[in-house]
Each structure stands twice: as C-alpha cells, then as structure tokens.
Amino acid sequence: MKWKNRHDFYYRKAKSEGYRSRAAFKLKQIIEKFKVIKEGDVVVDLGAAPGGWLQVAREKVGEKGFVLGVDIAEIRKLPWRNVKTIKFDITDPNIVKEIQKMLPRRADVLLSDLSPKVTGIWELDHARQIFLSEKALEIALKILREGGNVVIKVFQGEMMQEFMEKMKVNFRKTRLFKPPASRKSSAEIYAIGFSLRREHHRSC
Template structure:
C-alpha cells in the first residue's frame, strides 16, 4: 500500500468521524488535537475565531468553554447559529475596520485567546498565495493588539513558503512563547502549519 493511499485514508477517516460526531467540519479535529496538546482554551474562556465558517472550530471551543465564556466567530460566509447562546456570529471581512469594531464590541474589548484558521482565496500561484496568507496573518496580529489580554494566546494557521519565517518573526515579537505544530488531522502534503503562541506581551499600538 502506498504512502499516498494511507494519507487519503486518514483524511477520509477524519471526514467520517466529523460526520458521525456531528462536527461541522473535519477541521474540528485540528483544533481538538492542538488544544489537547497545548490546553489553551479553558472553561470560561473568551474566544475570537477568525475565518470560522462553517463553524467547526467554534463548535469545539463552545464545548470546552461551557456556559461561562463566549465565542465570537467571524467569516465572509454566514455561520449558522449554535444551540449554545454564548456564540456570536459576525458575517464580514475581518480586515475591514467596520468588522474589527464589531468584533471588539462583541467581546467587550477583551479576548483570552484568538484563533485563526483563515485562508485567503488561493490563486494557485504559490508565492502570491503565500503573500496573501502573510497579509492575513498580519491583520490577525493587529486584531490581537486591539483585544487580546496580556498573556493571552493565539492559534493561527500559517503557510510554509517565502513569507513563513517573516511571519514567525512578527509573532515572536508579540508573544513570549511561540511553537509550530501540524496536527495529525492536517494533510501531510498541505503546506499549512499552525502557530501556537502564548504570553502575549500586550498591545504595541501606543
């Protein structure tokens, strides 16, 4: 059996598991696996989920936070509501000032953790896509500046490629402890990686 066959099978397995366990996306397992390892989302956490549709990560975050915390999910696409009342969905582009203001208002100015699984629209031109992903990552860091509490955390998808080291450098300036991880549920051949950053140093805006 080829390596390729094994990888496709694993991918299929996560898809089936998500269906069976009523998760909105296979991506739910990425956050489950990352959080199992790093334990950043906790009961009562205030969570911002950027690039959240269809809602797989928000669903996992809601399971962990329980009744006390809040999840705010933002996406260009509509995110269907959840049974839980402590979820706020925002439809729009998080690079826009108007949506950023809405985000800050919804979280009353404070998040314990920012998640971003956002992917730009891919053109297929590797360097250009890498650049777009890096720009998106930069916006995520600006949003951290406006609402992430001191010592808060970030879990963000990044793409390996020309801008990878540069993005990592920018994250390290803002967070004390930065690691990269690739959960088992992320396709091996995909260039995506996840940055897990802890110990936010606080806003550098002023």
C-alpha cells in the first residue's frame, strides 16, 4: 500500500507541480466544478497542514484576497504575505475569537479538510470525523458573511445525513461531491454549501 501511495498519479503530480499535498488536487477539482472561491475572497481553511489547499486557495484569491490556515500541527510558512497560519485546535472554545482576530473582515469561504487520526475502527473514525465536520460548520456560521460558501469534508456513514440536514437549513443550496483525486477506497466526500442564509442562521 505504501508503495502504491508513493507512486500514485496525484502524489507524483503534486511533487512535480510544487504542491505540498496530493489533497491540493481535490480542492482544485471542487473549485473548477463549483466556483466556490473567487478572486479577492477571504478564505479560512481548517485542518490546513501541510498546506496544499492553502496554495490552491491563494492561487484563486490572488494578491487582493486573504487566506488563513488553521491546524493543530505546525504549518511550514508559505511565501505570500496574504497567507497566514495559526497553530490551534479547532475544538478549543476560543477558536472563533482566534480566527476573527486574524481576519480583515468576515470570511467569504470556509474550507475544512479536517480528519482525525484514523484508528481503523470504522464507527469510531466516522463519529470522530463527523464531530470535526460539525465543529467546522459551527465555526462557519459564526465567521462567514451572508451569502458565503463552505466546502467541508465528511466521512460517509450513518451520521452524514444528520450533518447534511444542518447544512440544508443554513445554505441556499448544498451538494455532495467526490472529486476524482479522492481515492475510491476512501469514505471521504465533500459537502458544499452555497450562499449562507445569515437571517435563518441556526446553530448546530
């Protein structure tokens, strides 16, 4: 399996194109299909280490936008002045304040590729991952502007439906999408929420 990973198409493509992770292509494919990030946007990326999504988000927002990456792990510095990172646990009660301190204004887009350390015990991994997705959604509801978008990774399983119901209450349109760069063997899929309704805002 390790051998396969190292020689996989997107792994090699990431190496040759200078991306920090093969995950970068998942976000690229999501953006290509759904146009959830625009030039000049303020983007917050949860679970951002090692930084592949940060690189892709920066390409999209350009010089006038702003990108903030959050991870419990250290993120090696990126070479742009408008990409900042913080080392923080997204389950910490102070997370919203910490993020807001860093942002120039309300965010246009929240991204989450959060994954727990997988144990191989399916029910446990699913439950832990959905817990992180719910936290990401809670944070989104507090930091996004009216009309903002989210892309949140979820592990498919019995708790996903309830998560999607919460998405539907808060966004005008929602989609589930598995980009080609996501391994078929992986349970991950991406929940996309278009246009936050702040007036109908319901906490999770």
